[in-house]
Amino acid sequence: MEDRISRIIIVGGGSAGWLSAGVIAAEHRIDSQAQQPFELVLIESPDVPTIGVGEGTWPSMRTTLKRIGLSETDFIRESDASFKQGTCFRNWQSGSGKGDDDSYSHPFTVPIGYADSNLVPHWLALTDAPQFADAVTPQTALFADCLAPKQITTPEYAFMVNYGYHLDAGKFAELLRKHCTEKLGVRHVKANVLQINAAENGDIKSVTTDCAGEIAGDLFIDCTGTSSLLLGEHFKIPFQSRQQYLFNDTALAAQVPYTEENQAIQSCTHSTAQTAGWIWDIGLPTRRGTGHVYSSAHISEDEATAQLLTYIKDIAGDRAAASVVPRKIRFQPGHRREFWHRNCVAIGMSSGFIEPLEASALVLVELAAGMIAEQLPPTRAAMDIVAKRYNQKFLRHWNQIIEFLKLHYVLSARDDSPYWQDNRAATSIPEKLGEQLLLWRYRSPWHQDAEAVDDLFPSASYQYILYGMGFKTVPRHTGSYQQDQQQRQAVELFQKNAARAAQLQQALPGNRELLNKVREFGFQKL
Numbered sequence: 001m002e003d004r005i006s007r008i009i010i011v012g013g014g015s016a017g018w019l020s021a022g023v024i025a026a027e028h029r030i031d032s033q034a035q036q037p038f039e040l041v042l043i044e045s046p047d048v049p050t051i052g053v054g055e056g057t058w059p060s061m062r063t064t065l066k067r068i069g070l071s072e073t074d075f076i077r078e079s080d081a082s083f084k085q086g087t088c089f090r091n092w093q094s095g096s097g098k099g100d101d102d103s104y105s106h107p108f109t110v111p112i113g114y115a116d117s118n119l120v121p122h123w124l125a126l127t128d129a130p131q132f133a134d135a136v137t138p139q140t141a142l143f144a145d146c147l148a149p150k151q152i153t154t155p156e157y158a159f160m161v162n163y164g165y166h167l168d169a170g171k172f173a174e175l176l177r178k179h180c181t182e183k184l185g186v187r188h189v190k191a192n193v194l195q196i197n198a199a200e201n202g203d204i205k206s207v208t209t210d211c212a213g214e215i216a217g218d219l220f221i222d223c224t225g226t227s228s229l230l231l232g233e234h235f236k237i238p239f240q241s242r243q244q245y246l247f248n249d250t251a252l253a254a255q256v257p258y259t260e261e262n263q264a265i266q267s268c269t270h271s272t273a274q275t276a277g278w279i280w281d282i283g284l285p286t287r288r289g290t291g292h293v294y295s296s297a298h299i300s301e302d303e304a305t306a307q308l309l310t311y312i313k314d315i316a317g318d319r320a321a322a323s324v325v326p327r328k329i330r331f332q333p334g335h336r337r338e339f340w341h342r343n344c345v346a347i348g349m350s351s352g353f354i355e356p357l358e359a360s361a362l363v364l365v366e367l368a369a370g371m372i373a374e375q376l377p378p379t380r381a382a383m384d385i386v387a388k389r390y391n392q393k394f395l396r397h398w399n400q401i402i403e404f405l406k407l408h409y410v411l412s413a414r415d416d417s418p419y420w421q422d423n424r425a426a427t428s429i430p431e432k433l434g435e436q437l438l439l440w441r442y443r444s445p446w447h448q449d450a451e452a453v454d455d456l457f458p459s460a461s462y463q464y465i466l467y468g469m470g471f472k473t474v475p476r477h478t479g480s481y482q483q484d485q486q487q488r489q490a491v492e493l494f495q496k497n498a499a500r501a502a503q504l505q506q507a508l509p510g511n512r513e514l515l516n517k518v519r520e521f522g523f524q525k526l
């Protein structure tokens with residue numbers, strides 16, 4: 001084959017670059033001595049730092065790590081990782097500050113019986129119903145006690161309740177680098193890319209570096225972060241701002257120590273709404289990662305900093321609040337109009353970024369790397385077809401992420417600042433979301449709402465947010481016998497769920513206890 005893809009160049013060594021390298025290298029066994037299908041080179045600047053945040057993952061990360069052959073025990077030990085079972089949102093509804101009265105969860109486990117039964121109408125029919133998530137999944141009961149999703153005897157990557165991770169982004173990239181270069185056959189070049197060189201047909205032919213000369217390739221993966229050197233700067237693919245829907249454009253990130261050596265580690269990310277944004281709080285074994293994501297058009301940096309420091313003071317005391325110096329990160333919410341252009345595809349921050357409310361950036365990296373690995377065009381001629389499909393798929397993913405994140409803001413009844421009022425203005429609501437909200441007044445989200453099998457957020461996720469935030473659906477009741485029978489079956493499922501929650505609360509260790517055991521003994525290998 002004349003135009004065979006024999007060399008893939010990844011530029012950038014953050015989480016996006018190394019995850020992409022790992023997934024593609026493992027899928028194609030490029031470490032094979034006998035018949036290397038292609039060469040995979042990752043070029044990373046020794047001078048430009050990685051973004052250094054990005055600490056929450058989805059459960060998909062378990063599949064990705066397993067796919068690249070990384071042991072879960074090594075991953076937990078070396079990335080300072082802990083278990084994440086979902087997100088708990090506080091003060092999003094009314095901002096009353098009354099703790100449990102204004103909090104709800106988006107757990108990673110789908111409702112009990114989800115494949116066959118939509119429990120929402122039956123939950124709505126209950127008198128004195130518990131919170132929706134508490135009624136349909138045992139997972140939220142584990143949040144309160146900071147419990148782990150499994151036991152030390154549960155094999156690597158297996159679970160008793162579904163989970164992803166909280167991790168240290170810097171340590172994670174370093175672990176991936178070591179694994180990719182030592183086990184998977186990825187060639188690592190430490191150099192600054194200074195220039196991008198075009199071939200006669202308009203493709204990228206090569207990149208010129210400061211200390212490793214000119215490096216040629218057939219497919220280039222742009223993982224250069226927000227600078228988007230290849231897709232943005234070289235190909236000039238326009239950036240599409242989505243700030244008309246999601247206003248947040250600044251983050252203040254801070255690391256906070258635990259107040260006691262053996263303090264419990266939270267089972268979920270906490271997201272606490274503020275007057276013009278929200279604060280994340282992520283528990284790692286050695287520290288907490290916190291940060292305030294806000295809209296600079298609605299609040300000054302000083303005020304945003306003061307809100308973050310008040311939060312830190314509450315969780316870690318005066319001394320911690322006095323000693324942290326938050327790091328400011330500006331970003332423009334949006335993405336490139338196209339993600340794959342000619343022989344160049346952008347993954348990670350170089351393709352776009354939207355506030356991390358549902359930690360949806362790394363999962364997009366995993367999906368992108370997975371699709372490229374599985375559908376890797378064997379020849380240049382086949383590449384444009386794969387690129388077209390890729391662009392359609394990822395535009396759909398971005399749109400769904402934007403709609404799903406916006407749902408959190410649209411449903412809020414907070415009225416304490418223009419930020420929350422502006423968030424409910426009709427002009428700031430994506431058209432499709434507006435239509436869905438109208439339909440969901442009469443029936444709850446369900447499987448038929450899915451646009452494609454690989455939708456990022458299933459109807460279960462919409463149910464958790466809508467009913468967690470007190471959305472009113474008034475279903476049509478016919479009062480038929482079948483409905484009575486279905487209601488009885490649903491009540492049995494609610495009871496079964498409560499029993500399962502009690503059983504798991506007894507059986508599961510605390511997060512810290514399990515993480516200490518993993519450090520000492522490790523999980524059973526699969």
Ligand SMILES: Cc1cc2nc3c(=O)[nH]c(=O)nc-3n(C[C@H](O)[C@H](O)[C@H](O)COP(=O)(O)OP(=O)(O)OC[C@H]3O[C@@H](n4cnc5c(N)ncnc54)[C@H](O)[C@@H]3O)c2cc1C
Nearest residue numbers: 012013014016045050051054056193224225348349361362
């Ligand atoms: C405040 C905040 C919170 C976030 N939280 C989450 C979260 O909880 N969950 C989640 O999934 N995501 C989160 N993200 C997103 C996540 O951090 C990123 O998606 C992820 O880290 C991937 O980044 P990256 O590899 O694309 O870019 P970077 O980490 O910026 O890496 C860019 C790489 O390109 C290299 N480079 C740049 N220029 C050159 C050059 N000229 N030559 C050679 N190399 C070059 C750099 O050296 C670096 O290695 C968050 C982002 C922000 C801003």
